[in-house]
Every structure is written in structure tokens, then in C-alpha cells.
Amino acid sequence: MTSASTPVAIAGWGQTGPLAEDLRSIPEMVLDAVQATLRNAAMGYEDIDAVVTASVDVFDGMTASNIAVTEVVGAVMKPETRIAADGLCAAIHAACQIRAGAYDTVLVVAHAKPSMSDFYELTKWALDPIFLQSLGIDFLTFAGLQAAAMAAEDKDAVERWAGLAACRLADASGDGKSPGSTEILQSALVTTPLREKMCAPLADGACACVLRRGDDSSPGRKEIRLSGLGHDLAANFIGDRELTESAGLERAAARAYADAGIKQPEDEIDVAEPSVAFAHEEELFVQSAGISDNTIISPHGGLFAGNVPIVAGLSRLTAAAEYLRRNNDLRAVAHGSWGPAGQGQAMVVLENAIP
Amino acid sequence: MIREGSIRLPFAYAAGKSGSTYLRALQEEQRILGSRCSACDRILAPARSFCPTCGDAELQTVEIGPGGVLLAWTERPDKGILGLVKLDSADTAIVHRILGSSDVLSTGMRVQARFGDASDENPEDSLLGFAPEVADS
Numbered sequence: 333m334t335s336a337s338t339p340v341a342i343a344g345w346g347q348t349g350p351l352a353e354d355l356r357s358i359p360e361m362v363l364d365a366v367q368a369t370l371r372n373a374a375m376g377y378e379d380i381d382a383v384v385t386a387s388v389d390v391f392d393g394m395t396a397s398n399i400a401v402t403e404v405v406g407a408v409m410k411p412e413t414r415i416a417a418d419g420l421c422a423a424i425h426a427a428c429q430i431r432a433g434a435y436d437t438v439l440v441v442a443h444a445k446p447s448m449s450d451f452y453e454l455t456k457w458a459l460d461p462i463f464l465q466s467l468g469i470d471f472l473t474f475a476g477l478q479a480a481a482m483a484a485e486d487k488d489a490v491e492r493w494a495g496l497a498a499c500r501l502a503d504a505s506g507d508g509k510s511p512g513s514t515e516i517l518q519s520a521l522v523t524t525p526l527r528e529k530m531c532a533p534l535a536d537g538a539c540a541c542v543l544r545r546g547d548d549s550s551p552g553r554k555e556i557r558l559s560g561l562g563h564d565l566a567a568n569f570i571g572d573r574e575l576t577e578s579a580g581l582e583r584a585a586a587r588a589y590a591d592a593g594i595k596q597p598e599d600e601i602d603v604a605e606p607s608v609a610f611a612h613e614e615e616l617f618v619q620s621a622g623i624s625d626n627t628i629i630s631p632h633g634g635l636f637a638g639n640v641p642i643v644a645g646l647s648r649l650t651a652a653a654e655y656l657r658r659n660n661d662l663r664a665v666a667h668g669s670w671g672p673a674g675q676g677q678a679m680v681v682l683e684n685a686i687p
Numbered sequence: 688m689i690r691e692g693s694i695r696l697p698f699a700y701a702a703g704k705s706g707s708t709y710l711r712a713l714q715e716e717q718r719i720l721g722s723r724c725s726a727c728d729r730i731l732a733p734a735r736s737f738c739p740t741c742g743d744a745e746l747q748t749v750e751i752g753p754g755g756v757l758l759a760w761t762e763r764p765d766k767g768i769l770g771l772v773k774l775d776s777a778d779t780a781i782v783h784r785i786l787g788s789s790d791v792l793s794t795g796m797r798v799q800a801r802f803g804d805a806s807d808e809n810p811e812d813s814l815l816g817f818a819p820e821v822a823d824s
């Protein structure tokens with residue numbers, strides 16, 4: 333990706349959830365997130381040129397899951413694009429539309445409601461119908477296989493992951509309280525070696541943000557810019573991949589860093605908001621994205637506060653933007669991950685900018 | 688209020704040329720097939736119609752296994768064990784059921800394919816899974 337001349341800024345954001353079970357309908361949830369976002373950006377539907385939504389039909393129990401939210405995202409009689417992947421990927425596509433000069437202001441919206449059904453049962457339908465579906469394998473089993481591959485040569489790994497989960501659960505709780513490593517290691521077995529409390533709890537929710545063309549005509553006005561974009565898909569057959577690393581994230585991060593002019597990620601990133609649905613994925617993230625101890629990771633517990641599939645990466649983007657709004661002169665990265673054992677990877681670099 | 692619903696629709700998934708060859712060999716000959724990509728100089732498991740790395744569609748079908756090495760496995764309560772197995776002479780691994788008790792499993796151990804009878808509707812069931820290699824196998 334070449335460095336783009338048109339800067340892209342994030343003008344506002346909002347969300348609803350994460351809630352273990354939101355009894356509202358999906359359009360009601362999405363409306364709530366969109367209205368919060370427009371208020372936050374001090375905009376109305378009339379200010380939006382185009383909409384990019386992220387949803388997955390099978391998770392919503394219907395086809396054309398984007399059409400069910402057309403009205404509440406304000407997409408009637410407007411250009412709308414749907415991405416059936418993580419919401420961060422939708423944000424990247426919206427940013428590319430602005431960079432390309434197609435639109436000035438794009439609304440990005442993601443939603444999912446895993447409480448509607450058995451979420452992991454649904455993920456079976458994302459897998460190869462000839463070789464995998466008859467085995468009854470799903471994304472949870474793939475997470476277990478990846479964790480098992482990582483733990484095979486590393487006897488302290490599982491204890492380390494319990495410690496990481498304890499940290500994130502404490503950050504997510506708001507009061508700093510969390511189960512200790514021992515309690516986490518004794519929580520219910522999900523799929524070896526993963527225990528219940530090493531897995532970010534599934535939740536319902538919707539998240540949105542407004543991206544707009546960066547404003548170089550108002551010097552001195554602070555804005556938060558998306559300065560680096562990168563995404564990637566790894567091999568489809570899981571046995572074709574080296575599971576103890578994330579080559580997809582390495583490539584996605586390399587693209588985002590090159591785009592943002594980052595040469596040494598270990599020194600140049602202040603905050604990281606990774607999509608860690610299972611504790612071992614934080615180690616994959618740190619290693620593949622070249623993050624060091626100089627970077628604050630998931631200051632509010634990341635997805636351990638509630639893991640809304642599809643929404644996850646977009647909510648990492650808005651969490652990073654929230655952090656930058658309260659600070660000056662910082663740089664953050666937001667990360668999204670989707671598919672079996674993180675087949676899809678997305679990375680966005682955000683920074684405080686003063687045009 | 689909640690309206691209960693469900694989606695139940697039968698589908699006919701085409702296994703394709705390579706998938707059909709693979710399933711027929713499993714069912715009729717109890718053999719596991721892979722594909723050699725000469726451009727990439729590697730043997731892909733299971734058999735493919737094209738190389739996912741270079742896109743070459745002129746792959747050579749080769750027999751792999753039936754023995755191999757267990758790369759990783761995960762066990763779910765009530766759902767059995769699934770593992771990643773690198774079959775002999777293959778360069779990539781396949782995912783399949785691991786048979787028996789997890790007490791005896793270890794990463795890097797030798798495993799052997801186990802075959803059984805399968806219906807014409809589900810020829811993939813001919814490969815029951817992989818079990819730790821024992822002296823009498």
C-alpha cells in the first residue's frame with residue numbers, strides 16, 4: 333500500500349454493550365450505537381456520505397443481515413457496502429473510500445448477537461464442507477489446537493496465559509478485582525489447554541464510528557487520524573499454516589506500519605488494543621506485531637470485558653481513539669481478528685495529529 | 688418477547704475433482720491422498736485441485752501416510768479429541784479425530800490412520816481417525 337495523500341480522521345464513535353444477553357432486536361441495538369456515534373461526532377444522518385457495515389448472515393440467523401439494519405444506519409438511498417468480516421476491516425474499507433476521494437464522511441457500523449444461538453456451533457458453517465464439517469470442528473476447537481501447538485514446546489505457557497487473563501479480567505472489572513491464576517487454572521475445561529476464564533466471555537453488542545477526510549484547512553485543530561491500514565488473510569487449510577505464529581498478523585502489521593511510517597514498532601507505539609479472545613492470542617499479537625514492554629496493552633481489559641464477534645476489532649479502534657482523545661502526542665494500534673485460529677487479521681495505526 | 692426459529696435445509700456439496708478422488712481412495716482403497724506441487728516442491732495434504740500458494744492446477748496425486756506425527760491435539764468435554772497430524776511424506780498437516788484416551792497422547796508422537804466402513808452418503812467416515820502407533824499395528 334502506498335502512503336496516501338488524503339488524511340483520514342475519526343470524528344466520533346459510540347457503542348451499545350457488551351452485554352451477555354441483550355433482549356432488544358438487532359436493529360434496536362444498532363440504532364442505539366449509531367445515535368450515540370452521531371451525537372459524539374456532532375453530526376446527523378445528512379452529514380454521512382456513505383456507510384460500511386460489518387455483519388455475518390449465519391450469526392444473525394438470516395441472509396442479507398446488513399439489509400435488516402439499512403434504515404437504522406441511515407443507508408437508505410445512500411451507498412452502502414457490507415463486509416462479512418471483523419468490523420476493523422470495515423473501518424479499513426471506509427478509510428480506503430475516503431483516501432480514494434470517493435466520499436468525505438463514512439459511517440462504519442458492526443453488530444453481532446451471539447446470545448441468539450450457539451455461536452460456536454454456527455462457526456462450523458464457515459469451514460470446508462468436504463474435509464472439516466463432518467468432523468464437527470468449530471472455531472473453539474481451532475483455538476484449542478493453536479493454544480496446544482504453542483504450549484507443546486513451552487511448559488510454562490498455560491500458567492503464563494492464566495496470569496495474562498487475570499490481568500485483563502482485573503482491568504475489565506473496573507474495580508481491579510479478578511480471579512487469581514490458580515482459580516483461572518481450575519475453572520471449567522473448555523478445550524485443552526484452554527480453561528473457561530482464559531476465554532473472553534461472548535457478548536452481544538454494536539459499535540460504530542464516523543470517519544471523515546482529515547481537515548488540513550483548519551491548522552491547530554486537533555484530530556485523531558488513521559495513519560496506517562493493513563489487513564491480510566492466511567491460508568484456508570489450517571494445516572497449511574504454522575500455528576505457533578501469526579504470519580497473517582505479521583503481514584497486516586507490516587503493511588500498517590509502512591503506511592504510517594513506523595520503522596520500530598517496539599519503540600513507536602504507546603498503546604495497543606488487540607483483539608484477544610483467548611489468552612494465548614495476546615502472546616501471538618505481541619510477537620507478530622513487534623510490540624514491546626514500552627507499549628500499554630488493553631488498558632481496560634480489551635475483549636475480556638465482553639467479546640462481541642465482528643464488533644471486536646471496531647470496538648478496539650474506538651477504545652484506542654478514546655485513549656488518544658484524552659491524551660496528546662500519542663500513537664496507538666487497534667487490531668482485529670476473525671475466522672478459524674485468526675485466519676483474518678487487520679491492523680490500524682491511530683495518532684493524535686495537529687494539521 | 689422472543690420468537691423461536693431454526694434453519695434446516697439440506698445441501699449437496701460438490702467435492703470437486705480432487706475431493707472426489709480423495710474420498711473414493713479413502714472409501715474403496717483405505718488410502719489417503721495428497722497433491723504434489725512441483726513448482727513449490729511440496730506435498731499438500733489433503734489432495735487439492737490447485738496449490739494455495741502458487742495457484743498451479745496441474746498437481747500430481749500421491750499417497751501420503753497412513754502413519755504420521757501428532758503436531759497438536761485438543762480435547763473437549765463430551766466432544767472427543769481433534770488433532771493436527773502431519774502424515775508421512777506430506778509437507779502440510781490435516782485435522783482429524785484422535786482415537787483413544789488423551790492420557791497417552793503427547794506432541795510429536797507417532798500415530799496411525801484407522802479405517803472403517805462408510806456409507807456412500809458419507810464416504811469421509813471411512814477414515815475413522817488416528818490412533819497412537821502400537822507394536823501390533
Ligand SMILES: [Zn+2]
Pocket residue numbers: 724725726727728738739740741742743
Ligand atoms: Zn505451488
